[in-house]
Amino acid sequence: MPGWSEPLTGAVDEVAPRLLGATLTPAGGTVRLTEVEAYDGGNDPASHAYRGRTPRNTVMFGPAGFLYVYFSYGMHWCANVVCGEDGRASAVLLRAGKVLDGLDLARARRGDRVSDRGLARGPACLTQALGIGRDQDGLDLSGHLALTDPPNDVARGPRVGVSVAHDVPWRFWLPGEPTVSAYKRSPRAPAG
DNA sequence: CTTTTGATCGTCT
DNA sequence: GACGATCAAAAGC
Numbered sequence: 001m002p003g004w005s006e007p008l009t010g011a012v013d014e015v016a017p018r019l020l021g022a023t024l025t026p027a028g029g030t031v032r033l034t035e036v037e038a039y040d041g042g043n044d045p046a047s048h049a050y051r052g053r054t055p056r057n058t059v060m061f062g063p064a065g066f067l068y069v070y071f072s073y074g075m076h077w078c079a080n081v082v083c084g085e086d087g088r089a090s091a092v093l094l095r096a097g098k099v100l101d102g103l104d105l106a107r108a109r110r111g112d113r114v115s116d117r118g119l120a121r122g123p124a125c126l127t128q129a130l131g132i133g134r135d136q137d138g139l140d141l142s143g144h145l146a147l148t149d150p151p152n153d154v155a156r157g158p159r160v161g162v163s164v165a166h167d168v169p170w171r172f173w174l175p176g177e178p179t180v181s182a183y184k185r186s187p188r189a190p191a192g
Numbered sequence: 193c194t195t196t197t198g199a200t201c202g203t204c205t
Numbered sequence: 206g207a208c209g210a211t212c213a214a215a216a217g218c
Binding site for chain 3: 037039046047048070072073074075076078080093095122123124125159160161162163184186
């Protein structure tokens, strides 16, 4: 029995756009993914797996179809779908989505001042809206992630926030979606 | 809309 | 000890 996650086992830059349009329901509340970023395991200097396996990134080295969650900037959680072959440690960062279900739940977790389109706009906003945290690191996504038909229109460009590998256009999003986060280069990126 | 800046701490060197 | 795969508020257009 090939796992449900078989479509996640190709090259990560081909897998990432397949996640656009998918629905995710990890801990109450559902989001439709509108923006993702690919990280190519040990080959990618921007990847958390670039310098090998550590306690934090262990989940990345496991099979596809699991959630890799990490703590960022001392206050945020960010979530990835582990992709690629077992041991390759590729992953796709979930950058933004549109809340389809559990609007009240998402608003309660994010705060009343946030607009509907802003609820899951940005990787840390998305995890907060969905209730993703430490407990979801290593979560088996079967039953939580539903892939859809490939979107017919996908935009791509440089990744947000990374200070290396700017030439790699591995951010993918659904054009025209108001839930897609604004592009910001890393403050530490080389001037240009 | 844009730019700037402070918050805050786990992780790895 | 330095550095983030970030965010929100504040201030200027």
